[in-house]
Amino acid sequence: MSAWFIYSEVSLLCSCVCIKCFRALCCKGPPPARPEYDLVCIGLTGSGKTSLLSKLCSESPENVVSTTGFSIKAVPFQNAVLNVKELGGADNIRKYWSRYYQGSQGVIFVLDSASSEDDLETARNELHSALQHPQLCTLPFLILANHQDKPAARSVQERNVWPFLHQESAEPC
Numbered sequence: 001m002s003a004w005f006i007y008s009e010v011s012l013l014c015s016c017v018c019i020k021c022f023r024a025l026c027c028k029g030p031p032p033a034r035p036e037y038d039l040v041c042i043g044l045t046g047s048g049k050t051s052l053l054s055k056l057c058s059e060s061p062e063n064v065v066s067t068t069g070f071s072i073k074a075v076p077f078q079n080a081v082l083n084v085k086e087l088g089g090a091d092n093i094r095k096y097w098s099r100y101y102q103g104s105q106g107v108i109f110v111l112d113s114a115s116s117e118d119d120l121e122t123a124r125n126e127l128h129s130a131l132q133h134p135q136l137c138t139l140p141f142l143i144l145a146n147h148q149d150k151p152a153a154r155s156v157q158e159r160n161v162w163p164f165l166h167q168e169s170a171e172p173c
C-alpha cells in the first residue's frame with residue numbers, strides 16, 4: 001500500500017469526522033413539532049379567565065379588559081401547545097357559549113371563589129350545564145377555584161359550596 005493511498009484514506013476519514021461534527025453543532029434542524037390541543041375556557045365575567053391565560057402566556061395580566069365575544073391564545077408547554085378559546089362570561093354572551101364548543105378537546109371552567117352567593121349559584125348552574133352538554137360531557141374538565149387570595153374565598157374543600165366537585169354528585173351525561 002503506497003504512502004499516498006494511506007494519506008488519502010486518513011484525509012477522507014478526517015473530512016467525514018469534520019462534516020459530522022459540523023452537522024451536529026450547526027445543523028440540528030427545527031425541534032420536533034409539539035402536539036396541539038383545542039380547549040375552551042368558560043366562567044362568569046370577572047372570574048379571571050383572561051388573567052389566567054395571560055399569565056400562562058407570560059404576558060402582563062395588568063390592564064386586562066372584559067372579553068366581548070371570544071379570544072384565542074396559544075399557551076405553550078414543554079410537550080404540547082394548548083390553543084385555548086376563552087368565551088366572555090358576561091350575561092349577554094353566556095347564552096352563546098354552546099355555539100363555540102364544537103371541536104374542543106378539553107374544558108377549563110374558572111370560578112370566582114370569593115363571589116357573592118347569587119353569583120356562585122349562577123356559576124354552579126353554568127358549570128352544571130357545561131358538564132351535561134353533549135359536546136363537553138366526555139372531555140377532561142379543569143375547574144379552577146380562582147381568587148383564592150381574597151379573604152372571602154371559599155376553600156375547595158367546602159363540600160356544600162362545590163357539591164358538583166364530589167364524585168357522588170357527578171351525573172353521567
Ligand SMILES: Nc1nc2c(ncn2[C@@H]2O[C@H](COP(=O)(O)OP(=O)(O)OP(=O)(O)O)[C@@H](O)[C@H]2O)c(=O)[nH]1
Pocket residue numbers: 043044045046047048049050051052061064065066067068087088089090110146147148149150
Ligand atoms: N384578587 C384577584 N383578582 C383577580 C384574580 N384573577 C383575576 N383577577 C382580577 O379580576 C378582574 C377580572 O379578570 P378577567 O381576567 O378579566 O376576568 P374574565 O373571566 O376574563 O372576565 P370576562 O372576560 O368578562 O368573562 C381583573 O381586574 C383581574 O385583575 C385573582 O385570582 N385574585
Ligand SMILES: [Mg+2]
Pocket residue numbers: 049050051065066067086088
Ligand atoms: Mg376575559
